[in-house]
Amino acid sequence: MFLSLLSKANCQPQDVAVPAQETPKMGLVQSLTAGRTIAAAAVAEGDSCEFGSMKYFALCGLGGVLSCGITHTAVVPLDLVKCRIQVDPAKYKGVFHGFKVTLKEDGMRGLAKGWAPTFFGYSIQGLCKFGLYEVFKVLYSDMIGEENSYLYRTWLYLAASASAEFFADIGLSPMEAAKVKIQTTPGYANTLRECWPRIMREEGVNGFYKSLVPLWMRQIPYTMMKFACFERTVELLYKYVVPKPRSECSKPEQLVVTFAAGYIAGVFCAIVSHPADTVVSKLNQEKGSTALEAAKKLGMAGLWKGLTPRIVMIGTLTALQWFIYDAFKVAMHMPRPPPPEMPESLKKKLAAQGKA
Template sequence: MSEKSKQPRKIELYSKEFYAACTVGGVVACGPTHSSVCPLDLVKCRLQVNPTLYKSNFDGWKSIVRNEGFSKIFTGIGATFIGYSLQGAGKYGGYEFFKHQYINSVVSPELANRHLTTVYLCASATAEFLADIMLCPFEAIKVRQQTTLPPYCNNVFQGLNKLYSTEGLGGFYKGLVPLWCRQIPYTMCKFTSFEMIVQAIYRRIKTPKDQLSSLQQISVSFLGGYLAGILCAIVSHPADVMVSKINSEKKEGESMVQASKRIYKAIGFGGLWNGLFVRIVMVGTLTSFQWLIYDSFKVKVGLPTTG
């Protein structure tokens, strides 16, 4: 076999194969990582709804294992895996697509290169807007499972059937607006800060990116992802609290604005920051590993790392 035939076939940038690879990379990066922190997310969501429920994360896990059984610390993992796999597909694949489209179709490449931050913000916002439409039904099931005792349902499919039979299609999207309010700023911050942090790291290194090994480039992605994740957690946390509260406490016939006003009046500004430290740890870890997995996948299929 010739040396040429042994080399992996490179995927042409911005081709259909390129976007397909990025979409699959988003699934691989988001589904497993979000599922892995499900026990942490469970305690976080319950504390957002009732801050007095547990004294700490460890107290929460001990209480759940003692009163509900060990398996219950993974409550909501099915909805989490399916929902965030779909969201990852739309978010990462969509970001790559819209970033390229905005640079080459909406404005001239020369102008876009002078305003890359705006391109990153617009591309990530568009991708997340669409990705959340796929995520929302599963997020609704997850939050109900995690914040009701006894749990709302035993598995994601039972939950989908129960929610549809009791609330109709609207029940799946009751939390879409607050989800957009949480996820769109989060993703805009996640992708834009990542791109800028990675660029700053490469400028600091001074060695051209294409002269660095794949391992070195992926390490930059991991570090950039963690720093970006901390910023994401802070920016999106108040909306994250409202998503949990609205999904579990919104009254029949109450509009989103009415529910938000009522809940804010009850919890105040300070209540919007319940569970922030836990979310910083969770989101920072999530974001760093998502970029690590995503860029490792891209390298594996013959694509350059992001940034």
């Protein structure tokens, strides 16, 4: 299925150079490159790959592995305290109190509980999230056409990110189940090697996927906000805040804009997805419980427990993820899309209607 998507999105041969003055051929990548609209700038000399090639999508996936795997693992201590506040607020009364209790009971090593399933799970998720986002963005653009891709670009970002996250969570769910068990169930397991066999023995395959639906409920809105808000924030920052066009900004200046847009997107992501995140934590802690039962047990106030540390965590995470992802593209000399511009054909239509 993934290969089919890639083949549909990959609209031009990888080994054929397109002369700069040649009339654009039919096909999404050529038309978007020529029009400099939603998906790509013209291929510049020195790029390591063509936009829309298999190598391009593979590198996007690798950038996602680095951005998600590294950042989520780095904030494991904060994530651990956040999960414990969610499932046992009577014991862990706040962020600082949660750290204090954890250090007292488990020592410094206790703050790293769950690092292995976090690293592997979110690396898999990042591979699918960023790699497939680029694939679906190109695929859906091809389906609706260049002009609609510009006019309805926010909906395009939402649809592409939701589709990518659907598959990403299937890869994440088994590791997320193990992570929450290790972090919130005392005495259950201390390592991934101990945890996985026990989940399989006691709950079967369902133990790895029982929280998949609430995980979708948490991650899909989160990712839709993460990508759509980021893309539009970047566009607005270059239009209204940055004092010069993106093409005149140095690479470090562009990465600063990337970080700022990522943090803004991250704050909204945390708020939108937090209730489902709390349900996921509670569900993986208790055997035999359903998402609805967990939500009822938590109550409305309980669903928002741990929001402050999550805003800090997700805001920082999202900003760093976009920074690492964009920096990886720069380091690998990959094509990097400019802010979207209105296609010439649409400009002519609007001018003819007196709306330009």
